[in-house]
Amino acid sequence: MSAHDRLTIVIAAFDEAHALPMLHPRIAAVMETLAADGIETRVLYVDDGSGDATWQVLQGIAAGDARVALLRLSRNFGKEVALTAGLDMVTEGAAMILDADGQDPPELIPQFVAHWRDGYDDVHGTRLSREGESWLKRSTAHVFYRVIQRLAKTPVPADTGDYRLLSPRALDALRQLRERHRFMKGLFGWIGFNRIAVPYAREQRIAGRTKFGFWRLWNFALDGVTSFSTAPLRLATYVGVFTACGAFVFALYVIGKALMYGDRVAGWPTMMAVILFLGAVQLVALGVIGEYLGRLYEESKQRPLYLVSAWHQAPGPGSLDRLPDV
Known part of the structure; x- marks a missing residue:
């Protein structure tokens, strides 16, 4: 069987003990469909240091299904790193990324496989709707994708998450990118190759609660912007230039007013307003520089992306039989 006939479904899970037992039967049904079409399919679940019974649930699933x-x-490293760990394991065939909450329907995987067989390397799902999410979350996600498209030189498709299939050569390229602050959507776009979208309606979470609150989403967006664009640094430069020009014009105004009318009363309120404004601009610029400097500091330490605590391989030919290089 060639590598083109093998598919590994990679699922990163964090505190999803309630959702996984409901999700796996749907995946198993899809695997049967793919097997009838000549595709050898396996599932790799990555437990990202869950604090609930997720690992025990996964062990039960693996005991009942030899394809798992x-x-x-060793701890919670975050979804981006957990996905990296799972993709590092796939050395034969393609990989299909699926969320553990069931919002991305596994029933559409045969469509992704069909595009892969047609020669596409990155088959990604594009959301037409987002059921079960608040208006605020949908609106901020819409704005984020448009902003990152304008700021980053790397193509990041709008309304597209991690729900995608990656070909063997796309996986090989992705394994060469070992940066610590990983914005996977940007990395998927950076490697390029042949890409095609699969429109779909995103479903509601099947069980449990989302782990991405607004604060975490804000930090995620900040990571995305600073990982693939230097526009904030350039913006800080522009703000500094315009502020300096404004301060110069204001200084000419003050001097001219004093020469023409005298300076009878010291302008304490005006002086304080100017000082506070300039101080705020400087602090914002330093904060932007600090974000980039902090990322350089993290990269310079060259720590492993993740550490593995336990590994259960799926038996059979073409199984995932080695630990990844971190």
Whole structure:
């Protein structure tokens, strides 16, 4: 069987003990459909240091299905790193990324596989709707994708998450990118190759609660912008230039007013307003520089992306039989 006939479904899970037992039967049904079409399919669940019974649930799933492999990280490293760990394991065939909450329907995987067989390397799902999400979350997500498209030189498709299939050569390219602050949507776009979108309606979470609150989403967006664009640094430069020009014009105004009318009363309120404004601009600029400097500091330490606590391989030919290089 060639590598073109193998597919590994990679699912990163964090505190999803309630959702996984409902999700796996749907995946198993899809695997049967793919097997009838000549595709050898396996599932790799990555437990990202869950604090609930997720690992025990996954062990039960693996005990009942020989096509399931399990990888447990030593602690919670975050979804981006957990996905990286799972994709590092796939050395044969393609990889299909699926969320553990069931919002991205596994029933559409045969469509992704069909495009892969047609020669596409990155088959990504584009959301037409987002059921079960608040108006605020949908609106901020809409704005984020448009902003990142304008700021970053790397193409990041709008309304597109991690729900995608990656070909073997796309996976090989992705494994060469070992940066610590990982914005996977940007990395998927950076490697390029042949890409095609699969429109779909995103479903509601099947169980449990989302782990991405607004504060975490804000930090995620900040990581995305600073990982693939230097526009904030350029903006800080522009703000500094315009502020300096404004201060110069204001200084000419003050001097001219004093020469023409005298300076009978010291302008304490005006002086304080100017000082506070300039101080705020400087602090914002320093904060932007600090964000980039902090990322350089993290990269310079060259720590492993993740550590593996436990590994359960799926038996059979073409199984995932090695630990990843971190």
